[in-house]
Amino acid sequence: MGEGLSKQHFASLMGIIRTRGTYEPGERIFKIEDDFLSLFVVQSGIVKIETVSQEGDNLVEGFYFQGNLIGLEAVGDRKYRYDAVALERTRLCEIPFAQLESLCSFIPRLQHRLLMLMGERIRQTNDVLLQGRHVCTEKKLLRFFQMLREKGQAERVHLPMSKTDIASYLGVRPESLSRALYKLKRNGHIQICPTTKEILLLSKRW
Structure with missing residues:
Protein backbone atom coordinates (compact mmCIF):
# COMPACT_ATOMS: atom_id res chain seq x y z
CA MET A 1 0.00 0.00 0.00
CA GLY A 2 2.94 2.33 0.59
CA GLU A 3 4.17 1.99 -3.00
CA GLY A 4 5.16 5.35 -4.50
CA LEU A 5 4.88 7.36 -1.28
CA SER A 6 7.50 9.87 -0.17
CA LYS A 7 9.63 8.92 2.83
CA GLN A 8 7.61 11.28 5.02
CA HIS A 9 4.25 9.93 3.87
CA PHE A 10 5.47 6.34 4.11
CA ALA A 11 6.57 7.00 7.68
CA SER A 12 3.10 8.39 8.44
CA LEU A 13 1.50 5.22 7.06
CA MET A 14 3.85 2.96 9.01
CA GLY A 15 3.04 4.95 12.13
CA ILE A 16 -0.58 3.72 12.18
CA ILE A 17 0.18 0.08 11.36
CA ARG A 18 0.45 -2.34 14.25
CA THR A 19 1.26 -6.03 14.53
CA ARG A 20 -1.83 -8.05 15.36
CA GLY A 21 -0.04 -11.20 16.50
CA THR A 22 -0.01 -14.87 15.56
CA TYR A 23 -3.06 -16.93 14.61
CA GLU A 24 -3.04 -20.71 14.75
CA PRO A 25 -4.67 -22.90 12.05
CA GLY A 26 -8.46 -22.68 12.29
CA GLU A 27 -8.43 -19.50 14.39
CA ARG A 28 -10.79 -16.73 13.25
CA ILE A 29 -9.42 -13.25 12.63
CA PHE A 30 -12.88 -11.71 12.35
CA LYS A 31 -16.43 -12.91 11.74
CA ILE A 32 -19.14 -11.95 9.29
CA GLU A 33 -21.15 -8.93 10.52
CA ASP A 34 -18.40 -7.84 12.92
CA ASP A 35 -17.95 -4.08 12.84
CA PHE A 36 -15.41 -3.10 10.20
CA LEU A 37 -12.63 -1.32 12.05
CA SER A 38 -9.43 -2.35 10.28
CA LEU A 39 -7.79 -3.73 7.18
CA PHE A 40 -5.23 -6.50 7.61
CA VAL A 41 -2.04 -7.34 5.71
CA VAL A 42 -0.76 -10.92 5.73
CA GLN A 43 2.85 -10.95 6.94
CA SER A 44 3.18 -14.73 6.76
CA GLY A 45 0.84 -17.69 6.42
CA ILE A 46 -2.43 -18.07 4.51
CA VAL A 47 -5.96 -16.88 5.32
CA LYS A 48 -9.22 -18.06 3.76
CA ILE A 49 -12.41 -16.02 3.64
CA GLU A 50 -15.78 -17.72 3.68
CA THR A 51 -19.48 -17.05 4.03
CA VAL A 52 -22.45 -19.33 4.71
CA SER A 53 -25.08 -20.20 2.10
CA GLN A 54 -28.82 -20.20 2.80
CA GLU A 55 -28.53 -23.99 3.16
CA GLY A 56 -25.89 -23.58 5.87
CA ASP A 57 -22.91 -24.66 3.76
CA ASN A 58 -19.57 -22.85 4.00
CA LEU A 59 -18.69 -21.01 0.78
CA VAL A 60 -15.00 -20.20 0.34
CA GLU A 61 -14.60 -16.89 -1.49
CA GLY A 62 -10.86 -16.53 -1.53
CA PHE A 63 -7.39 -17.17 -0.15
CA TYR A 64 -4.98 -14.47 1.02
CA PHE A 65 -1.20 -14.83 0.99
CA GLN A 66 1.82 -12.88 2.16
CA GLY A 67 1.44 -9.20 1.26
CA ASN A 68 -2.30 -9.43 0.50
CA LEU A 69 -4.73 -6.91 2.00
CA ILE A 70 -7.83 -8.32 3.72
CA GLY A 71 -11.10 -6.49 4.33
CA LEU A 72 -11.51 -4.15 1.35
CA GLU A 73 -15.04 -5.44 0.64
CA ALA A 74 -16.20 -4.06 3.99
CA VAL A 75 -15.26 -0.45 3.24
CA GLY A 76 -18.70 0.45 1.87
CA ASP A 77 -21.04 -1.02 4.47
CA ARG A 78 -18.84 -0.93 7.61
CA LYS A 79 -19.44 -4.62 8.34
CA TYR A 80 -17.18 -7.52 7.42
CA ARG A 81 -18.90 -9.58 4.74
CA TYR A 82 -17.25 -12.89 5.55
CA ASP A 83 -15.31 -14.87 8.15
CA ALA A 84 -11.51 -14.75 7.90
CA VAL A 85 -9.78 -17.92 9.12
CA ALA A 86 -6.08 -18.78 9.36
CA LEU A 87 -5.20 -21.94 7.41
CA GLU A 88 -1.75 -22.25 8.91
CA ARG A 89 0.27 -20.36 11.48
CA THR A 90 -0.30 -16.77 10.35
CA ARG A 91 0.96 -13.32 11.31
CA LEU A 92 -0.90 -10.13 10.39
CA CYS A 93 -0.46 -6.37 10.42
CA GLU A 94 -3.50 -4.28 11.29
CA ILE A 95 -4.34 -0.92 9.66
CA PRO A 96 -7.08 0.96 11.60
CA PHE A 97 -9.36 2.26 8.86
CA ALA A 98 -10.37 5.52 10.55
CA GLN A 99 -6.71 6.50 10.77
CA LEU A 100 -6.10 5.37 7.20
CA GLU A 101 -9.00 7.55 6.00
CA SER A 102 -7.51 10.49 7.82
CA LEU A 103 -4.15 9.94 6.12
CA CYS A 104 -5.83 9.61 2.71
CA SER A 105 -7.42 13.03 3.14
CA PHE A 106 -4.02 14.72 2.87
CA ILE A 107 -2.02 12.08 0.95
CA PRO A 108 -3.76 11.78 -2.47
CA ARG A 109 -1.31 9.12 -3.67
CA LEU A 110 -2.27 6.89 -0.74
CA GLN A 111 -5.95 7.35 -1.53
CA HIS A 112 -5.27 6.51 -5.17
CA ARG A 113 -3.37 3.37 -4.14
CA LEU A 114 -6.28 2.26 -1.95
CA LEU A 115 -8.73 2.74 -4.82
CA MET A 116 -6.43 0.76 -7.12
CA LEU A 117 -6.35 -2.13 -4.65
CA MET A 118 -10.14 -2.08 -4.39
CA GLY A 119 -10.45 -2.17 -8.18
CA GLU A 120 -7.96 -5.03 -8.39
CA ARG A 121 -10.02 -7.02 -5.88
CA ILE A 122 -13.19 -6.46 -7.93
CA ARG A 123 -11.41 -7.63 -11.10
CA GLN A 124 -10.17 -10.77 -9.36
CA THR A 125 -13.69 -11.58 -8.18
CA ASN A 126 -15.08 -11.07 -11.69
CA ASP A 127 -12.35 -13.26 -13.18
CA VAL A 128 -13.30 -16.11 -10.83
CA LEU A 129 -16.98 -15.74 -11.76
CA LEU A 130 -16.27 -15.72 -15.50
CA GLN A 131 -13.91 -18.67 -15.19
CA GLY A 132 -16.66 -20.65 -13.48
CA ARG A 133 -18.94 -20.25 -16.48
CA HIS A 134 -16.61 -21.23 -19.29
CA VAL A 135 -13.78 -23.43 -17.98
CA CYS A 136 -13.77 -27.16 -17.20
CA THR A 137 -12.80 -28.42 -13.75
CA GLU A 138 -9.34 -29.63 -14.85
CA GLY A 152 5.07 -19.09 -3.49
CA GLN A 153 7.60 -18.69 -6.30
CA ALA A 154 8.47 -22.40 -6.13
CA GLU A 155 7.98 -25.43 -8.35
CA ARG A 156 6.11 -27.32 -5.63
CA VAL A 157 2.72 -25.94 -4.62
CA HIS A 158 1.93 -26.12 -0.91
CA LEU A 159 -1.74 -26.86 -0.15
CA PRO A 160 -2.72 -25.98 3.44
CA MET A 161 -6.36 -25.79 2.38
CA SER A 162 -8.60 -28.86 2.28
CA LYS A 163 -10.05 -30.39 -0.89
CA THR A 164 -13.47 -29.24 0.31
CA ASP A 165 -12.21 -25.64 0.54
CA ILE A 166 -10.65 -25.81 -2.93
CA ALA A 167 -13.83 -27.28 -4.42
CA SER A 168 -15.94 -24.58 -2.78
CA TYR A 169 -13.66 -21.82 -4.07
CA LEU A 170 -13.68 -23.19 -7.61
CA GLY A 171 -17.45 -23.74 -7.54
CA VAL A 172 -17.32 -27.50 -8.17
CA ARG A 173 -18.42 -30.56 -6.23
CA PRO A 174 -15.77 -32.31 -4.08
CA GLU A 175 -16.21 -35.51 -6.11
CA SER A 176 -15.64 -33.55 -9.34
CA LEU A 177 -12.46 -32.13 -7.84
CA SER A 178 -11.24 -35.62 -6.93
CA ARG A 179 -11.89 -36.85 -10.48
CA ALA A 180 -10.06 -33.83 -11.91
CA LEU A 181 -7.04 -34.48 -9.68
CA TYR A 182 -6.96 -38.10 -10.81
CA LYS A 183 -7.15 -37.12 -14.50
CA LEU A 184 -4.40 -34.50 -14.15
CA LYS A 185 -2.14 -37.01 -12.41
CA ARG A 186 -2.93 -39.77 -14.93
CA ASN A 187 -2.23 -37.46 -17.87
CA GLY A 188 1.11 -36.33 -16.47
CA HIS A 189 0.23 -32.74 -15.64
CA ILE A 190 0.87 -33.01 -11.90
CA GLN A 191 2.47 -35.15 -9.22
CA ILE A 192 0.78 -35.38 -5.82
CA CYS A 193 2.83 -35.58 -2.62
CA PRO A 194 0.23 -36.52 0.02
CA THR A 195 2.64 -36.64 2.96
CA THR A 196 3.71 -33.02 2.47
CA LYS A 197 0.42 -31.69 1.02
CA GLU A 198 2.25 -30.51 -2.09
CA ILE A 199 1.57 -30.56 -5.83
CA LEU A 200 4.35 -30.56 -8.42
CA LEU A 201 3.26 -29.02 -11.73
CA LEU A 202 4.75 -30.91 -14.68
CA SER A 203 2.97 -29.20 -17.57
CA LYS A 204 2.56 -25.55 -18.59
CA ARG A 205 0.03 -26.24 -21.35
CA TRP A 206 -3.45 -25.26 -20.13
Whole structure:
Protein backbone atom coordinates (compact mmCIF):
# COMPACT_ATOMS: atom_id res chain seq x y z
CA MET A 1 0.00 0.00 0.00
CA GLY A 2 2.94 2.33 0.59
CA GLU A 3 4.17 1.99 -3.00
CA GLY A 4 5.16 5.35 -4.50
CA LEU A 5 4.88 7.36 -1.28
CA SER A 6 7.50 9.87 -0.17
CA LYS A 7 9.63 8.92 2.83
CA GLN A 8 7.61 11.28 5.02
CA HIS A 9 4.25 9.93 3.87
CA PHE A 10 5.47 6.34 4.11
CA ALA A 11 6.57 7.00 7.68
CA SER A 12 3.10 8.39 8.44
CA LEU A 13 1.50 5.22 7.06
CA MET A 14 3.85 2.96 9.01
CA GLY A 15 3.04 4.95 12.13
CA ILE A 16 -0.58 3.72 12.18
CA ILE A 17 0.18 0.08 11.36
CA ARG A 18 0.45 -2.34 14.25
CA THR A 19 1.26 -6.03 14.53
CA ARG A 20 -1.83 -8.05 15.36
CA GLY A 21 -0.04 -11.20 16.50
CA THR A 22 -0.01 -14.87 15.56
CA TYR A 23 -3.06 -16.93 14.61
CA GLU A 24 -3.04 -20.71 14.75
CA PRO A 25 -4.67 -22.90 12.05
CA GLY A 26 -8.46 -22.68 12.29
CA GLU A 27 -8.43 -19.50 14.39
CA ARG A 28 -10.79 -16.73 13.25
CA ILE A 29 -9.42 -13.25 12.63
CA PHE A 30 -12.88 -11.71 12.35
CA LYS A 31 -16.43 -12.91 11.74
CA ILE A 32 -19.14 -11.95 9.29
CA GLU A 33 -21.15 -8.93 10.52
CA ASP A 34 -18.40 -7.84 12.92
CA ASP A 35 -17.95 -4.08 12.84
CA PHE A 36 -15.41 -3.10 10.20
CA LEU A 37 -12.63 -1.32 12.05
CA SER A 38 -9.43 -2.35 10.28
CA LEU A 39 -7.79 -3.73 7.18
CA PHE A 40 -5.23 -6.50 7.61
CA VAL A 41 -2.04 -7.34 5.71
CA VAL A 42 -0.76 -10.92 5.73
CA GLN A 43 2.85 -10.95 6.94
CA SER A 44 3.18 -14.73 6.76
CA GLY A 45 0.84 -17.69 6.42
CA ILE A 46 -2.43 -18.07 4.51
CA VAL A 47 -5.96 -16.88 5.32
CA LYS A 48 -9.22 -18.06 3.76
CA ILE A 49 -12.41 -16.02 3.64
CA GLU A 50 -15.78 -17.72 3.68
CA THR A 51 -19.48 -17.05 4.03
CA VAL A 52 -22.45 -19.33 4.71
CA SER A 53 -25.08 -20.20 2.10
CA GLN A 54 -28.82 -20.20 2.80
CA GLU A 55 -28.53 -23.99 3.16
CA GLY A 56 -25.89 -23.58 5.87
CA ASP A 57 -22.91 -24.66 3.76
CA ASN A 58 -19.57 -22.85 4.00
CA LEU A 59 -18.69 -21.01 0.78
CA VAL A 60 -15.00 -20.20 0.34
CA GLU A 61 -14.60 -16.89 -1.49
CA GLY A 62 -10.86 -16.53 -1.53
CA PHE A 63 -7.39 -17.17 -0.15
CA TYR A 64 -4.98 -14.47 1.02
CA PHE A 65 -1.20 -14.83 0.99
CA GLN A 66 1.82 -12.88 2.16
CA GLY A 67 1.44 -9.20 1.26
CA ASN A 68 -2.30 -9.43 0.50
CA LEU A 69 -4.73 -6.91 2.00
CA ILE A 70 -7.83 -8.32 3.72
CA GLY A 71 -11.10 -6.49 4.33
CA LEU A 72 -11.51 -4.15 1.35
CA GLU A 73 -15.04 -5.44 0.64
CA ALA A 74 -16.20 -4.06 3.99
CA VAL A 75 -15.26 -0.45 3.24
CA GLY A 76 -18.70 0.45 1.87
CA ASP A 77 -21.04 -1.02 4.47
CA ARG A 78 -18.84 -0.93 7.61
CA LYS A 79 -19.44 -4.62 8.34
CA TYR A 80 -17.18 -7.52 7.42
CA ARG A 81 -18.90 -9.58 4.74
CA TYR A 82 -17.25 -12.89 5.55
CA ASP A 83 -15.31 -14.87 8.15
CA ALA A 84 -11.51 -14.75 7.90
CA VAL A 85 -9.78 -17.92 9.12
CA ALA A 86 -6.08 -18.78 9.36
CA LEU A 87 -5.20 -21.94 7.41
CA GLU A 88 -1.75 -22.25 8.91
CA ARG A 89 0.27 -20.36 11.48
CA THR A 90 -0.30 -16.77 10.35
CA ARG A 91 0.96 -13.32 11.31
CA LEU A 92 -0.90 -10.13 10.39
CA CYS A 93 -0.46 -6.37 10.42
CA GLU A 94 -3.50 -4.28 11.29
CA ILE A 95 -4.34 -0.92 9.66
CA PRO A 96 -7.08 0.96 11.60
CA PHE A 97 -9.36 2.26 8.86
CA ALA A 98 -10.37 5.52 10.55
CA GLN A 99 -6.71 6.50 10.77
CA LEU A 100 -6.10 5.37 7.20
CA GLU A 101 -9.00 7.55 6.00
CA SER A 102 -7.51 10.49 7.82
CA LEU A 103 -4.15 9.94 6.12
CA CYS A 104 -5.83 9.61 2.71
CA SER A 105 -7.42 13.03 3.14
CA PHE A 106 -4.02 14.72 2.87
CA ILE A 107 -2.02 12.08 0.95
CA PRO A 108 -3.76 11.78 -2.47
CA ARG A 109 -1.31 9.12 -3.67
CA LEU A 110 -2.27 6.89 -0.74
CA GLN A 111 -5.95 7.35 -1.53
CA HIS A 112 -5.27 6.51 -5.17
CA ARG A 113 -3.37 3.37 -4.14
CA LEU A 114 -6.28 2.26 -1.95
CA LEU A 115 -8.73 2.74 -4.82
CA MET A 116 -6.43 0.76 -7.12
CA LEU A 117 -6.35 -2.13 -4.65
CA MET A 118 -10.14 -2.08 -4.39
CA GLY A 119 -10.45 -2.17 -8.18
CA GLU A 120 -7.96 -5.03 -8.39
CA ARG A 121 -10.02 -7.02 -5.88
CA ILE A 122 -13.19 -6.46 -7.93
CA ARG A 123 -11.41 -7.63 -11.10
CA GLN A 124 -10.17 -10.77 -9.36
CA THR A 125 -13.69 -11.58 -8.18
CA ASN A 126 -15.08 -11.07 -11.69
CA ASP A 127 -12.35 -13.26 -13.18
CA VAL A 128 -13.30 -16.11 -10.83
CA LEU A 129 -16.98 -15.74 -11.76
CA LEU A 130 -16.27 -15.72 -15.50
CA GLN A 131 -13.91 -18.67 -15.19
CA GLY A 132 -16.66 -20.65 -13.48
CA ARG A 133 -18.94 -20.25 -16.48
CA HIS A 134 -16.61 -21.23 -19.29
CA VAL A 135 -13.78 -23.43 -17.98
CA CYS A 136 -13.77 -27.16 -17.20
CA THR A 137 -12.80 -28.42 -13.75
CA GLU A 138 -9.34 -29.63 -14.85
CA LYS A 139 -8.40 -26.20 -16.22
CA LYS A 140 -9.83 -24.43 -13.18
CA LEU A 141 -7.68 -26.61 -10.96
CA LEU A 142 -4.51 -26.13 -13.00
CA ARG A 143 -4.99 -22.37 -13.02
CA PHE A 144 -5.52 -22.45 -9.27
CA PHE A 145 -2.27 -24.39 -8.83
CA GLN A 146 -0.50 -21.95 -11.14
CA MET A 147 -1.74 -19.03 -9.04
CA LEU A 148 -0.44 -20.71 -5.88
CA ARG A 149 2.91 -21.42 -7.54
CA GLU A 150 3.27 -17.77 -8.50
CA LYS A 151 2.47 -16.74 -4.92
CA GLY A 152 5.07 -19.09 -3.49
CA GLN A 153 7.60 -18.69 -6.30
CA ALA A 154 8.47 -22.40 -6.13
CA GLU A 155 7.98 -25.43 -8.35
CA ARG A 156 6.11 -27.32 -5.63
CA VAL A 157 2.72 -25.94 -4.62
CA HIS A 158 1.93 -26.12 -0.91
CA LEU A 159 -1.74 -26.86 -0.15
CA PRO A 160 -2.72 -25.98 3.44
CA MET A 161 -6.36 -25.79 2.38
CA SER A 162 -8.60 -28.86 2.28
CA LYS A 163 -10.05 -30.39 -0.89
CA THR A 164 -13.47 -29.24 0.31
CA ASP A 165 -12.21 -25.64 0.54
CA ILE A 166 -10.65 -25.81 -2.93
CA ALA A 167 -13.83 -27.28 -4.42
CA SER A 168 -15.94 -24.58 -2.78
CA TYR A 169 -13.66 -21.82 -4.07
CA LEU A 170 -13.68 -23.19 -7.61
CA GLY A 171 -17.45 -23.74 -7.54
CA VAL A 172 -17.32 -27.50 -8.17
CA ARG A 173 -18.42 -30.56 -6.23
CA PRO A 174 -15.77 -32.31 -4.08
CA GLU A 175 -16.21 -35.51 -6.11
CA SER A 176 -15.64 -33.55 -9.34
CA LEU A 177 -12.46 -32.13 -7.84
CA SER A 178 -11.24 -35.62 -6.93
CA ARG A 179 -11.89 -36.85 -10.48
CA ALA A 180 -10.06 -33.83 -11.91
CA LEU A 181 -7.04 -34.48 -9.68
CA TYR A 182 -6.96 -38.10 -10.81
CA LYS A 183 -7.15 -37.12 -14.50
CA LEU A 184 -4.40 -34.50 -14.15
CA LYS A 185 -2.14 -37.01 -12.41
CA ARG A 186 -2.93 -39.77 -14.93
CA ASN A 187 -2.23 -37.46 -17.87
CA GLY A 188 1.11 -36.33 -16.47
CA HIS A 189 0.23 -32.74 -15.64
CA ILE A 190 0.87 -33.01 -11.90
CA GLN A 191 2.47 -35.15 -9.22
CA ILE A 192 0.78 -35.38 -5.82
CA CYS A 193 2.83 -35.58 -2.62
CA PRO A 194 0.23 -36.52 0.02
CA THR A 195 2.64 -36.64 2.96
CA THR A 196 3.71 -33.02 2.47
CA LYS A 197 0.42 -31.69 1.02
CA GLU A 198 2.25 -30.51 -2.09
CA ILE A 199 1.57 -30.56 -5.83
CA LEU A 200 4.35 -30.56 -8.42
CA LEU A 201 3.26 -29.02 -11.73
CA LEU A 202 4.75 -30.91 -14.68
CA SER A 203 2.97 -29.20 -17.57
CA LYS A 204 2.56 -25.55 -18.59
CA ARG A 205 0.03 -26.24 -21.35
CA TRP A 206 -3.45 -25.26 -20.13
